[in-house]
Amino acid sequence: MAAQHRPSAGGLTGHRARQDNQDSQTGPVDRWSLVVAAGLLSFVAMLDMNVVNLALTDISAGLHVSAGVAQWAALGYQLPLVALLLPAGRWLDQVGTRSALLLAVGCFATCSVLASLAPWASWLIAARLAQGAFGAVLFVLMPVLAATAVRPELRGRAMSVPATLGPLGAVTGPVIGGLLLDHVGWRAVFLVKLPVCLAAVLIVRRYAPHAGKLRLPDRGSLGDAALIGSAVASVLLALTLAPRAPLWLLLALPAAPLVLVWLRRPGGRPVAETLRAAGTTGVNASVLALAAGFAACQYLLVQHLRGAEAESATGTALTMLAFPLGMVVAGRFGGRLADRWGARPTALTGAAVTTLGLLLLVPLDGAWSNGDIAWRLALAGAGMGLNGGPTQALVMTASPPGRLATTGSAVQLSRSLGFALGPALATAATLAGDRATTGTRAGLALAVLAAATAVALLALHHRAHRAPA
Numbered sequence: 001m002a003a004q005h006r007p008s009a010g011g012l013t014g015h016r017a018r019q020d021n022q023d024s025q026t027g028p029v030d031r032w033s034l035v036v037a038a039g040l041l042s043f044v045a046m047l048d049m050n051v052v053n054l055a056l057t058d059i060s061a062g063l064h065v066s067a068g069v070a071q072w073a074a075l076g077y078q079l080p081l082v083a084l085l086l087p088a089g090r091w092l093d094q095v096g097t098r099s100a101l102l103l104a105v106g107c108f109a110t111c112s113v114l115a116s117l118a119p120w121a122s123w124l125i126a127a128r129l130a131q132g133a134f135g136a137v138l139f140v141l142m143p144v145l146a147a148t149a150v151r152p153e154l155r156g157r158a159m160s161v162p163a164t165l166g167p168l169g170a171v172t173g174p175v176i177g178g179l180l181l182d183h184v185g186w187r188a189v190f191l192v193k194l195p196v197c198l199a200a201v202l203i204v205r206r207y208a209p210h211a212g213k214l215r216l217p218d219r220g221s222l223g224d225a226a227l228i229g230s231a232v233a234s235v236l237l238a239l240t241l242a243p244r245a246p247l248w249l250l251l252a253l254p255a256a257p258l259v260l261v262w263l264r265r266p267g268g269r270p271v272a273e274t275l276r277a278a279g280t281t282g283v284n285a286s287v288l289a290l291a292a293g294f295a296a297c298q299y300l301l302v303q304h305l306r307g308a309e310a311e312s313a314t315g316t317a318l319t320m321l322a323f324p325l326g327m328v329v330a331g332r333f334g335g336r337l338a339d340r341w342g343a344r345p346t347a348l349t350g351a352a353v354t355t356l357g358l359l360l361l362v363p364l365d366g367a368w369s370n371g372d373i374a375w376r377l378a379l380a381g382a383g384m385g386l387n388g389g390p391t392q393a394l395v396m397t398a399s400p401p402g403r404l405a406t407t408g409s410a411v412q413l414s415r416s417l418g419f420a421l422g423p424a425l426a427t428a429a430t431l432a433g434d435r436a437t438t439g440t441r442a443g444l445a446l447a448v449l450a451a452a453t454a455v456a457l458l459a460l461h462h463r464a465h466r467a468p469a
Helices: 012-026 032-051 053-063 072-083 085-092 097-116 121-148 152-183 194-207 219-241 246-252 255-263 268-278 281-308 313-320 322-341 343-361 370-397 404-430 438-459
Strands: none
Touching (some): 032 121, 032 194, 053 152, 072 121, 085 121, 097 194, 121 404, 152 322, 152 370, 219 255, 268 281, 268 404, 281 370, 343 370, 370 404
8 A cells, every 4th residue: 555645844735746746656646544534524424414313302492493393404404415416426527526525514514503503493494405505515525535545456445434434423323412412402413513524624635636626517507406306305205294194105206207307408318328337227226225224224223122112212322333333343344355355246245244134133022132132233234334335436436437426426315315215114114013013023124125135236236347547
């Protein structure tokens, strides 16, 4: 592994000239500090999606609004984030990574501060909508930053960092949120991300190469964002409201025609062509399926522990931490195995291990101890750790030249939709019986089916890996 070059006190300009001269003499330089920055941003972006959910009751009381209005503190972030992933990927293929990343991180952190200072609900919702838009840029840039920071032969190891830390942020969000709510208050949940954002900015400013400049999106991109945003919003709103009344699922019907219109526009055709050229549609579908299975399992187990078992919040959090612990431990090896044996076999093995862990949870019984649940969760988490980085490397390596951000945005959209679909599908499955027994087992069986689908899709993926130009 090539050593990192640290800048001296002479400034970034002199450092960049010396680094370029060294690069021309010694070959590509692996900037692992940028991989660390990608991992930190992945953690904080996924943390934000979950930590706020726990604070909705406190926000409702603190701002004197209904629970439905307070819920937009979470939806206001999620809707633009998911809706803008694909348009953001297309825009980022045309601008400089360093400039876009510094802009997105700075504005993301600023929106966090504005949200924490909100005197009324409309202020908070506006800040969260803006934060979700910049969060979409971060979600696309994270895999691009990790993939371009190292040589292709080390890409599996690099991609495992953000692919592991992202889900870790999603799972630990409720734990961190609970501690902040108990000891500080709901405004602190928006500020907890600031130190991580600052660390990422310092790393990027010091080590990221200067290449390309920013430019405003064209009018066509804004139209594409409106179409995709409307489609995603209709699906997410339908899934959010369906547990109250199944007829709300009709809200999702406009999504299909909106996507078809977008695919026929100049902005949609390049995305479809990129996925077709890369041959990774099946891999993206496997990402969605595995994320849905993981999210459904997490939702059901929390409901089981907090409801049927009357477990304390602390006990539930400690039990659920088995999943990210397994994921972190296995994630350290997933990238190395992918670089040595290949990304597809490693990703396939990880998906199979996750499926096995979820399958062992299906006979869930009231007589099980927290330890009985925890070791099965750890096994499932280990599979996710083995799968995450290699899957990212598999997709990014197959990306056509000049389309890295577009390819990465499709992966992030698949994962985000999986996280959104999982709890909704689990809720629908629990209607088959008593939530504490038959319904919970039915939901876990559905999670196993989703994970098994990911295994099948990866098994069918035989495209030879292409090194990017």
